[in-house]
Each structure stands twice: as C-alpha cells, then as structure tokens.
Amino acid sequence: MRRTFPTKEKGMSRRDFVRGLSLSGAALGASSLLPCAPGGFGIREAEGQAEEQIKTKAVDVDLNKPYVxxxxxxxxxxxxxxxxxxxxxxxxxxxxxxxxxxxxxxxxxxxxxxxTAWANPCILQPDPVEQGPLYHMALRDGVRAMYVATGGCMLRCQYCQNYQISQEAPMDVTMLGTDWGPKKVVEYTLKAHETIPSLKGIPVNCIAYSYSDPVAFYEYFTAIAKEAKKVKKRKLINIMVSSGYIRPDALKATLPYVDAYVFTFKGWTEEFYEKICSAKPGPVMESMKIVKEAGKWLEIPILIVPSYNDREEYVKNMVKWVHDNLGENTPLHFAALMPKWKMSNVPRTPVTLLEDCRNWGLEAGLKFVYLLNIPGHDGNNTWCPKCGSCVVRRIGVKCMSVMVDKRGRCMKCKTKIPGIWNPNV
Ligand code: SF4
Ligand code: SF4
Incomplete structure (x- = not known):
C-alpha cells in the first residue's frame, strides 16, 4: 500500500519524517517525495531569504566513529x-x-x-525507477531502484521537497545505523526482493543516489557505485540524481561507474539560481554537457514556478539550450510546483502552464518532453516520434504498458527509442 507523508508544517517532526522515509522499505507516493528537485515553491516569501551566508562552526566529531x-x-x-x-x-x-x-x-x-556521510544513510528504500524521474529506463514493468540518501546538500533551494534531510547534517538524521558500508548496501539491494515483502519478489536492478544530493555524499555514493559494478551475478545500474552542481573533475571520476544521470535545470537566469537555490547555472550546464559528451544517459527535470521562472522567454531559452547542446533525444520533464519549506504559500503550477512549456519544448525540436506530477496526463507517456504510437503508458510513476522491444525499438514501427531498455545492455 502506498503511503504519503505529511510535511513538517503539518505537524510532523523531522525525525518522524525521516523515520517514515527510511524504515518503510515501501514505495512512497511520488506526490509526497520527489528526488532532489521537483518540489514546491513559495516565491514572495523567499525573496531576500535565499542569500544564506556560509556558516562554519567547529563541531565535535569522533574521528573513530564508523561514519567518519x-x-x-x-x-x-x-x-x-x-x-x-x-x-x-x-x-x-x-x-x-x-x-x-x-x-x-x-x-x-x-x-x-x-x-560524516560515510555508511550513514537516512534513506535506503526501493521505489520505481520512473521516480528518478527516468522515463527511458523502463527495464520492464515493475522494476525498482534502491534509493540511497544521507543528510546534507550543497544547495539551499527554497522549495526543497526534502528539506528535512537535505538541510541537516548526516549525523542529525541518522536513523538506520552507521554501519551501512558500500558492500552492505549492495548486498541489501541484491537480496531486497527476498527480504522486503512489499517488493513481492520483484528484483531491484538499480541503485539511485537521490532525495538529497549525492554530490554532498560523494565519497559514499561513488564507493557504493564502484561496489555495485563488481557484482557479476546480476547487472546493477547506478543512477545519479542531482543538481549537477559538481566540479568537472569530480563528475568525470563518476563516469566509469554511473550509467544514467538526472540533473535538474532549475531556471534560466543567474538571479533565479542565486536567490532561490544559492547556486549558479554555469556549472550545472557544464555538467550536463560532460555527461552527454561521455555518451551517458541523461534526463532533465525542470520545475516550473508560476510568476518566477515561468516566463515564456526563459523557458524557450532553456529548451533551446538543451536542444542545441544536448540533442533532440534528451528527455525533459516539466514538473508542477508542490509548495514546500520556505516557499509553502504559492499555489501549484497550473496544468495549462505546464502544457505550454511542453509545447515550447516540442516546438524547439525535442522529441521527448514530459509532464510530471499530473497522473493520467498524456504528457506522462512516451510516444514514438515516428509513428506516434504510445510506447510506454504511465499513471504517475507506474508503467501500465511497455511497447518497446528488447532492442529498444517501437514495437509497431521498429523506430529506435533512445534510452536503456534492457538491463543487460
Ligand atoms: S539541490 Fe538540494 S536543496 Fe535543492 S532541491 Fe535538491 S536536495 Fe533540495
Ligand atoms: S562538497 Fe565541498 S565544496 Fe561543496 S559544499 Fe561541501 S565542502 Fe563545500
């Protein structure tokens, strides 16, 4: 059974929230928790708040602790x-x-x-791979990814969906114990279909580093990813879900181990990035180009905030940049606002606005432009760009049908649909 988790502002403590996330071993409702980016905004409240100063403070940490x-x-x-x-x-x-x-x-x-993030996750749970959002990795219906997160993040997105963990130090949201070394995480993933009843025997073939930002737990995430690649009996796919705010050398070091990347494109302007996310767009765009040039699979969520980053000119600039720099086959996911944290008073993004954004993406020449958080909408589905048939039908993050063959082709017209459709590819 799916569960949803009330937010802190509805009276749930951070500790309860994290316990709910981490210990269930059950799929979460996609509308209540989305990896890293597509969350909620509350624009006007946030103005003037976003320029958080870097605060450094001495902390007493026992360097002999297993998580250090x-x-x-x-x-x-x-x-x-x-x-x-x-x-x-x-x-x-x-x-x-x-x-x-x-x-x-x-x-x-x-x-x-x-x-302090080492072996110290606050989330370790299987969820649909589509929740990434990764829509071109339907490794057949029902396959799950093991989502891994620790506390901490390098950004301060004012709408952060998961601020209860992203804005806390790992030791402040420790709920699973501090002995989850990379080998143990991989073993847990391989046995999950036997040990987690809600999976009903469905194997977990991916590990997704998400919910907070894996760049903040870089050492831990890369060590798990390397460990996963040593497994011979089953192919495990590594997925990095991130803001992409990482230095080029650190990102390039992940390329041999990570199969797919989800990097959020938060907005077009420097002002939006700086005021709302305490970051800059340049390094993110550079990261996207590095991943694409390396031939890795990349999907890009864009959260649309009414009256803030939704200006037609901005959205058109973003889709054009993606088309021109990353190619027409790069999937884009426009996400609706779900008001959270310091931006909790802004209404959800109207569906008509998201539909406009999707149309601008398609008009720019992008072949796969999706709408997130609107279950049942045609924008959830993957459509063959040649014959127009629906090759993956979804309701929310659930795949209802996959009409892509094992060679990644539309079953009707045999056109190649880009993506990773077979775990053995
Ligand atoms: S980058 Fe960090 S602060 Fe921003 S949405 Fe993702 S987890 Fe939250
Ligand atoms: S990863 Fe390094 S550079 Fe980035 S916020 Fe953390 S300490 Fe600073």
Whole structure:
C-alpha cells in the first residue's frame, strides 16, 4: 500500500519524517517525495531569504566513529594554516581548520578533509525507477531502484521537497545505523526482493543516489557505485540524481561507474539560481554537457514556478539550450510546483502552464518532453516520434504498458527509442 507523508508544517517532526522515509522499505507516493528537485515553491516569501551566508562552526566529531571517513586526497587542496579548499562541488568551499562546511557533510580536522556521510544513510528504500524521474529506463514493468540518501546538500533551494534531510547534517538524521558500508548496501539491494515483502519478489536492478544530493555524499555514493559494478551475478545500474552542481573533475571520476544521470535545470537566469537555490547555472550546464559528451544517459527535470521562472522567454531559452547542446533525444520533464519549506504559500503550477512549456519544448525540436506530477496526463507517456504510437503508458510513476522491444525499438514501427531498455545492455 502506498503511503504519503505529511510535511513538517503539518505537524510532523523531522525525525518522524525521516523515520517514515527510511524504515518503510515501501514505495512512497511520488506526490509526497520527489528526488532532489521537483518540489514546491513559495516565491514572495523567499525573496531576500535565499542569500544564506556560509556558516562554519567547529563541531565535535569522533574521528573513530564508523561514519567518519577521510576523503581521497585528490578532492581537496591544503592551504595556509591547515585550511582546506574542497574540490568536490562548484561551491569550492574554504574550510578553516576544525570547521564544517556549507553542505554539512564535510569537516576539516588538522588539515585533512573528512566526510560524516560515510555508511550513514537516512534513506535506503526501493521505489520505481520512473521516480528518478527516468522515463527511458523502463527495464520492464515493475522494476525498482534502491534509493540511497544521507543528510546534507550543497544547495539551499527554497522549495526543497526534502528539506528535512537535505538541510541537516548526516549525523542529525541518522536513523538506520552507521554501519551501512558500500558492500552492505549492495548486498541489501541484491537480496531486497527476498527480504522486503512489499517488493513481492520483484528484483531491484538499480541503485539511485537521490532525495538529497549525492554530490554532498560523494565519497559514499561513488564507493557504493564502484561496489555495485563488481557484482557479476546480476547487472546493477547506478543512477545519479542531482543538481549537477559538481566540479568537472569530480563528475568525470563518476563516469566509469554511473550509467544514467538526472540533473535538474532549475531556471534560466543567474538571479533565479542565486536567490532561490544559492547556486549558479554555469556549472550545472557544464555538467550536463560532460555527461552527454561521455555518451551517458541523461534526463532533465525542470520545475516550473508560476510568476518566477515561468516566463515564456526563459523557458524557450532553456529548451533551446538543451536542444542545441544536448540533442533532440534528451528527455525533459516539466514538473508542477508542490509548495514546500520556505516557499509553502504559492499555489501549484497550473496544468495549462505546464502544457505550454511542453509545447515550447516540442516546438524547439525535442522529441521527448514530459509532464510530471499530473497522473493520467498524456504528457506522462512516451510516444514514438515516428509513428506516434504510445510506447510506454504511465499513471504517475507506474508503467501500465511497455511497447518497446528488447532492442529498444517501437514495437509497431521498429523506430529506435533512445534510452536503456534492457538491463543487460
Ligand atoms: S539541490 Fe538540494 S536543496 Fe535543492 S532541491 Fe535538491 S536536495 Fe533540495
Ligand atoms: S562538497 Fe561543496 S559544499 Fe561541501 S565542502 Fe565541498 S565544496 Fe563545500
């Protein structure tokens, strides 16, 4: 049975929220929890709030704890007085000695960088792969991904759907224990169809790093992804769901292990990125190009906020940029606003506005433009660009029918539908 989780503003504590997410082993309603990006906005409230200062504070952390892990040396530089310049995300934090950082997952202790996200997930649960959103990875109906998250994020999106975990340090949302090393996560995934009753024997063939941003738990996520690739008896697919706010070298290091990427394109203007997300669009666009040039599968959600990032000119610029730089086969997902966190007072995005956005995407030449969060809408389905037949019919995140053959072709006209349609590809 699907469950939905009330938000904190309806009286649920962060701890209850996280417990609900992490311990169920059951599929969540897509309308209540969406990976990383498509959440809710409350625009006017947020104005003036978004420029959160980087706060660093000394914290007492026992470096012998299992969840504290030294990071690989190549991901940071040592500066004067044992200060560290982190090289993981585009924020490029300067951490004085004995200080934490913006993403709340890293600590400088005596000139060495540690992560507190290691083996310390707050979410470990199977959900449909479509929830990514990944619509071109229907590895046959009913296949699930194991979603993994820890506390922490490098952004401060004012509408964050999952702020109860993304805006907390990993040790503050520890609910599953701190011994979930990479091997244990992979073993849990491989046995999930036997140990989690709600799966009813359906195997989990993917691991999706999502809900908060895997860049914040970079060391942990890449270690799990590498471990997953060692499995011989079954092919496990790694999926990175992120803001894409990562430095090029750190992203390139994931390419040998990650099969599919979902990078959110939050808005067209610098102002929107800076005021609403405390980030910049440039590194995100660069990340998308790196992934695409490497030949990896990429899908892009765009959350449309009425009266904020919905200007026709902005949306048309975004779809044109995607078309021109990433190609006509890159799926776009326009998502409706679900008001949350500091932006809880803005109404949902009208369906007509999302339909306009979808039409602008199709008019720009993109072949696969979807609408999220509107169950039953034709924009949920995948349509063959040649014969126009419905090759994947969905209701929400549930695949009702898949008319793509094992070679990834439309069953009616044999046109190739881009994506990863077979786990053994
Ligand atoms: S990037 Fe971080 S803050 Fe923004 S929506 Fe994703 S998890 Fe939330
Ligand atoms: S991952 Fe990003 S936010 Fe976190 S310490 Fe490194 S540069 Fe700063």
């Amino acid at each position: 892990h030294p990071t690989p040396a190549k991901l940071y530089k040592i500066e004067e007085d044992k200060a560290i310049r982190c090289q993981i995300c585009a924020r490029n934090c300067h951490l004085p000695n004995n200080k934490t950082c913006f993403c709340r997952t890293h600590i400088n202790r005596d000139g060495k960088l540690y992560t």
